[in-house]
């Protein structure tokens with residue numbers, strides 16, 4: 001019988017890669033907690049209406065990428081394609097937004113029916129940050145600084161570039177849209193097919209068209225920054241000033257518009273050229289109108305989400321994952337002789353008690369080829385138990401040297417010392 005397979009674009013994350021995911025998640029948590037952010041967990045399924053009203057009816061996500069279905073009550077539900085909408089819904093529903101300042105973060109799977117390729121999947125994972133109740137550009141700067149700190153801690157800061165733009169207020173953008181449409185209409189026949197369709201529905205998206213012909217036409221098109229209202233301009237100038245002061249480099253990209261409708265003022269993307277076509281590892285911006293659009297009181301907000309798969313790929317490509325993070329255990333304990341076999345469990349338990357944090361894996365099958373088998377595990381420390389006339393003793397290997405005939409009562413101190421050495425190497 002044919003075997004059932006996973007759904008295209010929805011990947012198993014296998015045990016050889018999960019240590020890298022855990023490492024990344026741990027580093028992200030540490031940075032978020034150092035900025036005082038609180039975790040929020042939302043459901044994976046929401047009412048379809050929520051995404052239509054927030055992301056926008058005429059976006060690629062809502063038009064063609066959502067996993068939408070009817071549940072048994074005939075209600076239209078959707079697997080979340082992103083986290084911002086659900087976070088606003090949850091915040092509003094539980095009275096966390098009005099007249100308050102909040103800094104939330106979340107992580108989990110998102111679903112989009114996109115064409116799967118390297119860095120683009122149908123189930124993918126985001127770690128996102130959403131802040132509420134702060135209108136000044138300090139908070140825009142903070143979320144960007146927070147992400148920059150994370151790249152620095154992960155050792156990937158040199159491989160990513162920050163692209164920055166301001167979309168201005170909804171009113172100023174409307175005027176810009178009109179002029180852009182008027183300009184592009186003159187060249188209608190030369191535009192690519194997608195851009196022609198977008199001319200009516202979502203003209204700003206034409207700015208990031210991949211077509212060379214369309215890009216050539218755009219060279220002389222009106223530029224969004226010329227249309228910024230005074231308040232947005234001041235907001236943006238203050239933000240770039242704060243980033244300059246923090247030593248964070250950025251490129252102003254007047255064509256950066258983002259694919260979701262809820263943004264205003266600041267938008268940004270962290271992009272790498274190391275992953276091919278899917279190079280945006282983190283993206284976000286300000287969405288001051290969304291809470292109100294979803295039925296709440298006007299509440300300023302800014303946030304971003306990073307793509308976990310893309311970051312894992314980047315860490316692997318740049319080879320910056322510390323060796324100790326690539327394996328789930330530090331010490332492998334096995335018996336070399338039948339007489340010492342009974343001590344493996346006891347000894348492993350003793351080491352877990354006496355060396356806090358040490359990750360111990362015990363060998364639980366036969367003695368055959370035990371030396372080779374222990375080495376194949378990739379453990380950086382191996383402890384083989386033997387027995388002599390005095391009882392059970394151990395031999396400990398640390399990659400470079402070995403310590404033989406260690407009596408049981410000295411094992412903890414020798415293992416603890418060697419573990420420190422291995423960790424630092």
Ligand code: HAM
Pocket residue numbers: 081082083084112114119120121122123124125126128129130259260280281282283284285302303304305306307308309310
């Ligand atoms: P987004 O740009 O749609 O924004 O997604 C954010 C990040 O998720 C992308 O930069 C990328 O790294 C990752 N990503 C998106 N789609 C895929 C995919 N199909 N496969 C793999 N990774 C993907 C948002 O989702 C907004 N909610 C971000 C935000 C939060 N803005 C304000 N707050």
